[in-house]
Amino acid sequence: MILQTSISSPIDDIIIQATNKGVSYVGFYPKQSYTHTPIEQVTNQAVLICAEQLNEYFSAERTSFDIPLDTHGTPFQNSVWQALLTVPFGKTMTYGDIANKLNNPKAVRAVGAANGKNPISIIVPCHRIIGANAKLTGYAGGLARKQWLLKHEGLI
Template structure:
C-alpha cells in the first residue's frame, strides 16, 4: 500500500492505494507536509483531483478499491451515479436501494465513505435542501457544492 499527501483548496489530502486501486482519499485537519514524490500508482488520482479543484474535471476515471461491507459498497456505488452539480437526499438513496426504511443505514454508510470527493458523498443533502453532516466539515461540503454548481455565486463584498 502506498500513500501521498497533496495540497488542495480545502486542506492537505491523503491518498492511499496500490495497483488494485484507490483505497482512501481523505482530507486532513492537520498541517502535514505534502509529498515531494507521488508513487506511480497514485499519480493519476493526484492529477485528476488537481484537475477537479481547478475546474477542469467533472468526473473521475480511476480504479477504486474502497474497503467496506457489501451494503456500504452498494451505497457508495449509488453515490457514484449522482452527476456533477446535482444533489440527492438519504431518502433518494434509500429508495434507489429498494428500502425507504434504510435511511439511517444509508446515512451511516455515506458517513463511512473512504474516498473523499471521488465517491461524492458531499452531494447528499437533507430532504428539505439543508446541508447535513459531513465528515470533512460542513464548510468543506458547502465549498464543494458551490464549486460544482452551474450557478456561481458572486461575492459583493
C-alpha cells in the first residue's frame, strides 16, 4: 500500500508518498506506484514526518532531513542517490564530483541520468547538482524550481 498526501510550498504543491518502510516519492506531479499498488490519500508516520520537515525547510528552520526512505532503483541509481545525500545544505557539486565520490570518474553521464530519476526531490538533494561549467542543468521539477531552491539555500 502506498500512502499519499500533499503539502503547499512556495514552489507549488508537493506530493509525498510512502510505504510502510519509508518515504518513496517527493515531487511536484502525481506519481503512480512503481508496483501498481493502490494509492490511498491517507498518512502514516513517514508521511507526517516528511511533511513537517519539508515545511520547516521552506520556513528556513531546517537544513537537513531525518526521514526513513524507501527508494526503488537499480544498485547504481541507489548509490548515486546515497551520494546525493552527502551534499550539504548551501553547497553544490557537479555530476563529475558525484562520479568521483563513487570511484567511477567516467560515469558522469550515468550519474546525470540517475540524478534525473531521483524519486525523492529536495530530501535527496538533486537540485544541488550543477553542470561542470557551474550552470544550472536539468531538474525534473523544472529549472525555475531548482533556481528557487538554490536561492533559498543561499547559493544564487
